[in-house]
Amino acid sequence: MNCIDEGKLLAFLDDELSSTEKILIREHIEHCAKCAGNLRLLQQRKENLMSLMNENIARDYSVPPFKPKATKPFISNKKRQYQKIVFYVAAAAILILMLLVLKPKTTDDYIIYSYDLTSEFDANLPITKQEMTIHIYSNNDFSENK
Amino acid sequence: MSQNANLTDFNINASDLNQFETTYQENYNRMFNIGLKMTNDEEVVRDIIQDIFEKFYLRTKNGISISKPQNWLVKATIYSCIDWNKSRNRFKDNEEALNMVSDEKQLATIQNNNALEYALSKLKSEERTIIILYSEGFKYLEIADITDVKHTSIGQTIARILRKMEKILKAINYELY
Numbered sequence: 637m638n639c640i641d642e643g644k645l646l647a648f649l650d651d652e653l654s655s656t657e658k659i660l661i662r663e664h665i666e667h668c669a670k671c672a673g674n675l676r677l678l679q680q681r682k683e684n685l686m687s688l689m690n691e692n693i694a695r696d697y698s699v700p701p702f703k704p705k706a707t708k709p710f711i712s713n714k715k716r717q718y719q720k721i722v723f724y725v726a727a728a729a730i731l732i733l734m735l736l737v738l739k740p741k742t743t744d745d746y747i748i749y750s751y752d753l754t755s756e757f758d759a760n761l762p763i764t765k766q767e768m769t770i771h772i773y774s775n776n777d778f779s780e781n782k
Numbered sequence: 783m784s785q786n787a788n789l790t791d792f793n794i795n796a797s798d799l800n801q802f803e804t805t806y807q808e809n810y811n812r813m814f815n816i817g818l819k820m821t822n823d824e825e826v827v828r829d830i831i832q833d834i835f836e837k838f839y840l841r842t843k844n845g846i847s848i849s850k851p852q853n854w855l856v857k858a859t860i861y862s863c864i865d866w867n868k869s870r871n872r873f874k875d876n877e878e879a880l881n882m883v884s885d886e887k888q889l890a891t892i893q894n895n896n897a898l899e900y901a902l903s904k905l906k907s908e909e910r911t912i913i914i915l916y917s918e919g920f921k922y923l924e925i926a927d928i929t930d931v932k933h934t935s936i937g938q939t940i941a942r943i944l945r946k947m948e949k950i951l952k953a954i955n956y957e958l959y
Contacts, residue, residue: 642942646941647937
């Protein structure tokens with residue numbers, strides 16, 4: 637029989653092998669010093685690490701009572717998916733609405749005033765008595781308002 | 783008595799109550815120990831187990847069959863702890879990056895009581911799960927079922943993890959023997 641690998645040796649230590657396999661390994665170890673050494677080393681390694689892993693673990697303490705936080709209705713996966721879709725659609729709708737309402741203005745609105753003197757300027761009259769046409773424009777709407 | 787009152791509030795009928803209580807009592811310690819090894823935080827583990835049992839009850843109550851309840855509970859504990867570790871490590875990594883801690887300095891500051899946590903953190907997530915289950919006395923078949931690793935290679939995998947842990951502990955001069 638060939639030498640035994642670590643996995644098999646560990647399974648032997650953990651009593652995870654069939655009775656036939658155990659007999660074969662026991663027989664081999666009796667005649668193979670290398671495998672017997674490996675088995676001792678593995679056992680030592682296992683014991684040390686397991687004691688290190690379990691030294692701070694409480695074994696005998698009372699189990700606390702089960703305290704449910706709240707009686708929540710059960711939601712199946714399908715329903716959960718449906719709820720997700722509804723949520724995303726609603727969120728998208730709100731976002732689009734907000735974008736439309738709060739659409740950023742590219743330029744500020746302003747009004748252009750200009751005036752033309754329609755008749756000859758009468759120097760004897762004050763400015764308020766002069767005949768003139770006032771043009772009012774908006775930057776967005778260039779239709780003229782007189 | 784108080785436990786029964788709580789469970790009645792949770793709308794558990796009389797026939798399910800005994801079964802639920804038995805499952806809770808039988809599995810709590812095991813789940814707690816696994817969770818504690820994975821997170822090192824008792825409060826977190828208690829919260830995790832609480833959530834898992836709530837889900838477990840709601841599932842069974844709503845007719846979703848769980849073929850192996852014990853394995854389901856252990857799996858749920860492991861995955862919840864992995865998720866918690868991921869969220870914690872994210873912040874931990876950020877702190878480390880900020881402090882610019884070199885690896886050598888990090889090793890030097892590791893205390894003996896943190897050695898195990900350090901060694902476990904250096905393992906892959908799957909390796910950590912396997913060794914924790916092994917330390918809790920799970921049989922190879924159960925470990926294979928929970929972790930989806932081939933049953934025939936469990937022995938070899940555990941032996942490799944033990945060797946790896948020993949190497950890590952020796953590297954930080956931890957006195958194992």
